[in-house]
Amino acid sequence: MDELSPQPILDGELLRAFAVFAEVRNFSHAAKQVGLSQPALFERVKRLADHVGAPLYEKDGRTLKLTPTGVRIAAFARDMLTRTGRLAGELKGETAESVTLAAGEGAYLYLLGPALSRFLATDRALLRVLTRGGPSAIEAVQSGEAHLAVGVFDLVPGGVVAKDLVRAPLCAAFSAQHPLARKRTVKLSDLAGERLILAPEGQRQRDLIGRAIASLGVPVAPPVEADGWPLMLAFAAAGLGVAVVNGICRPTWGAVLRPVPELGSVTYRLLMRRDAPRSEALERLVSLVQSTAGTASGAE
Template sequence: MELSRLSTDALASFAVFADHLNFTRAAEELHISQPALHVKVQKLAETLGRALYTRHGRRLALTPTGVEVARFARDLDARVAAFLAGVHGTAPARVPALAAGEGAYLYLLGDVVRPGIRLINGDRARTLAAVRTGRADLGVSVLDVMPTDIEAVPLATYPQVLVMPDDHPLAERPDLALTDLAGASLVAPPPTGPHRIALERALRSAGVPWSLAVEAEGWPLTLHFVSLGIGLAIVNGCVTPPPGLVTREIIDLPAVPYHALHLPSRADDPLVTGLLSEIRTALGNDNAL
């Protein structure tokens, strides 16, 4: 393959496609037709001689080559912008990008969220993908398995806690064990999520019978259902309960570790170090590792 055959337009288009993993939404952002975008991506794949994405039913996923191409495309775009800024004697307009999930934004990163930062919202898998492809300069997520291709910097750990109405009998105790939850009706995440899987495993291992009150996606909806008296819930300790609810630590559940994520090659990048410094300052020392 000759580098001269690589289309910078196709690379830029593929970077947008990699953000959405959806041809319709990416084409709308690029203001081109969906077939035109499909042709650009297909020709880029043919030029490289590698598949850039795979299809699993209706879901698309980047291949390892696709991840590398998306990262290269964004790096090239940043270099071109810096070069043009140098030619014109202006400062490059580099806006830091942060990826995290709903819970992290609401209960961990509140003081960091401000104008001037591009925010990307997604679950753990999407946060990792945003960092791998260069879409995000820094990601924040709970990790139970350390990725081998991403630098994971410990930020803070929180206990897992039971959230309940403040007049619930268990609220009278300073802390709880899993056996205290015997017979409880719980508000729990969907069954395929990592939190639900770990929770079911722990309850089963402790021989604790429980029932499902309702499935809820995200801490805010979970807290809402608990406030309505539908059930109790186990959440991360950084979650702030609304008035009328209290939390108690469950001492035999493992602590939840939050990490900042970035590409190893960008450890000294000012966008990465700046965001990381802001996050550490916002967290303070109460739960810092």
Template sequence: MDERAVSGDALASFAVFAEHLNFTRAAAELRISQPALHVKVRKLAQALGRPLYHRSGRRLVLTADGAAVARFARAHDERLADFLAEFAGVVPGRPVVLAAGQGAYLYLLGDTIRAVLAEEPTRLRLITCDHRQMLAAVRTGQAQLGVSVLDVLPEDLTTVRLATFPQVLLVPQGHRLARRRAVGLTGVAGARLVVPPQHRPHRVLLEQALRGAGVEWTVAVEAEGWPLITHFVTLGVGLAIVNGCVPAPAGLVAVPVEGLPPVTYHLVHQPSALSDPRVAGLLDRILA
């Protein structure tokens, strides 16, 4: 491999492409033409002798080598920025990037984020994403820390258990199940449920569990995100099974559901991430 063929410009361009996984948007951010970006990425892959991305259906997906190159490219840019800041006598102001989903931000991380930003507003940058995007962001170096519910723990990243909650059924206070200490899956037989859209992890889990228990149910409405799901329950549209960290709005009762596994949120980072004291400090604040 000819090290001279791997330029800093090519690495920086690939880091932007890896963030968007879209040549049009990446080229626009870099202020170059789309064909020019194609050439940069192709030549970088040829210099490294490895494919850096592939197409999966209509999406572009980084290979494992591509994720490693993107992570190195971002680390290279950060080290250069830190050096230039120190050389100019300025304190480096690079923020720690945290990637998480809606539920984590709403019900787990709010107090920590508020406290950190009150101390140093530029210390933290947030990315909102689903669990697959979170893992990709941590793998490519786009984020230093990620928080999400994970069914399978990634072998290439360090994971720390953050919090575990039961799954609960949200019902109106006057509902026949509201006084129960817990309800089995058969207790929701015939119910109209407010559920996430198809193929979302929570929806898939519910369908598998209810099908396995022989429980028939119907979709009252599909809704994206816990706030909208709980809002539909308060309107009387249907019942909903949600993560136990979701607070029951006024007029509703949360009844634990037996037969469903608890939901665990994990904090995820690269094994080397804690060598940065700012990342280690934020991790400690989140765990505390």
């Protein structure tokens, strides 16, 4: 190779192909989106991995997930496409921007509504929302799939900026006819012997509450399983048992919420990648989320 004309290590076409693959994690679906055959897309991703000298994805059971290097390359590729698209739009006199937000179901239902409504009512930018919680939301920010994420993040990885939004107590939820409804706060010992409504196996809420109740040293009945705050609240209101939910939840469906001080509280945070491209639309959405978070929730 001519040393005066070296081949670029990160070829633009390879990056564009990988950006699509990184989003869907499926070669067949990604190939259709970029207008390539599956073997052609696979070859481009392989060439990119060869250029950077590290694998970009790996198998995780029946699915594919990005490696740490893949996450970094995906973020770089998306940043490149964002800047290219923004420049092309400016040259054409177009100013439309897009912002992508990743958050869990609870954050959308009980925390982010006012901010999203105001943003959509006053901003011309396209708002894209991803339903992602916990580690998935963090990875969406790290890989550039999302510009920002909102949720309960106990550990914030390097290269990511975290802004605290609101702290919410953990609360017991039950029907209005339940004896605990007469209390202003609930003790952990009050939950001994109660039929608990818990998240599915492996979720953080189930592990946390399970350990706390186990510390009481009392027999625990098999829990009622419910995936998501709305279903937990509906089951609690119907009298199926007692749920423990984040304090941002509103007591809909007739459920009553009471803080359990011994369980502590959780902090909802807004995350952004430190070196990600910023836009006016992104800054406006961040400002709205920060200014409305406290009023949107039922947190104390």
